[in-house]
Amino acid sequence: MSLDLSGAGHAPCIRAEDAGSRHERASIRAVNTAGFGRSDEADLVDNLRANRYALASLVAELDGDIVGHIMFSRMSIQSSRGFIPAAALAPIAVLPEYQRRGIGSVLIRRGLEFLRAAGESIVIVLGHPDYYPRFGFSPEKARQLLSPFPPEAFMALELTPGALDGISGSVVYPPPFGI
Numbered sequence: 415m416s417l418d419l420s421g422a423g424h425a426p427c428i429r430a431e432d433a434g435s436r437h438e439r440a441s442i443r444a445v446n447t448a449g450f451g452r453s454d455e456a457d458l459v460d461n462l463r464a465n466r467y468a469l470a471s472l473v474a475e476l477d478g479d480i481v482g483h484i485m486f487s488r489m490s491i492q493s494s495r496g497f498i499p500a501a502a503l504a505p506i507a508v509l510p511e512y513q514r515r516g517i518g519s520v521l522i523r524r525g526l527e528f529l530r531a532a533g534e535s536i537v538i539v540l541g542h543p544d545y546y547p548r549f550g551f552s553p554e555k556a557r558q559l560l561s562p563f564p565p566e567a568f569m570a571l572e573l574t575p576g577a578l579d580g581i582s583g584s585v586v587y588p589p590p591f592g593i
Contacts, residue, residue, distance in 0.1 A: 426474040426482065431471040470532075485503075489502040508521075541567060542567065556568050559581075561585045
């Protein structure tokens with residue numbers, strides 16, 4: 415995939431956030447606030463990190479500046495087999511001046527690679543039904559999962575083929591989501 419970074423001349427560096435860096439946390443907060451035009455998602459990131467629900471938090475960096483961020487956190491599916499672990503993709507943000515240039519796609523792909531390597535099997539996302547299927551997310555895969563969200567925007571991805579076979583039940587998000 416090629417990135418149109420309008421003069422930047424190179425692709426962003428995708429790496430794990432340095433959660434111990436106050437400056438980096440502030441930059442991630444700024445990206446989420448600017449990307450969504452409000453602080454709700456930035457507050458969510460702070461709460462997920464503080465309460466140790468984050469599984470992966472990656473940043474996109476260009477010329478030493480953080481221009482994008484994605485977080486995956488622990489969630490589960492309450493099924494007849496007990497609680498099945500899953501990862502929630504939320505939020506993902508890119509600074510407005512860098513949007514629509516492929517940075518979000520790179521963050522998602524690298525995040526999914528990280529989760530697969532870490533042994534995760536299921537990822538859940540609430541998102542635009544025209545965007546997330548390109549990464550393998552499917553409303554059909556989430557059909558047996560009960561959630562308060564519109565079925566066309568509630569999607570699942572199996573990082574391990576067959577991970578959702580025979581699984582039905584309610585999704586359980588960590589408390590910072592307020593769901």
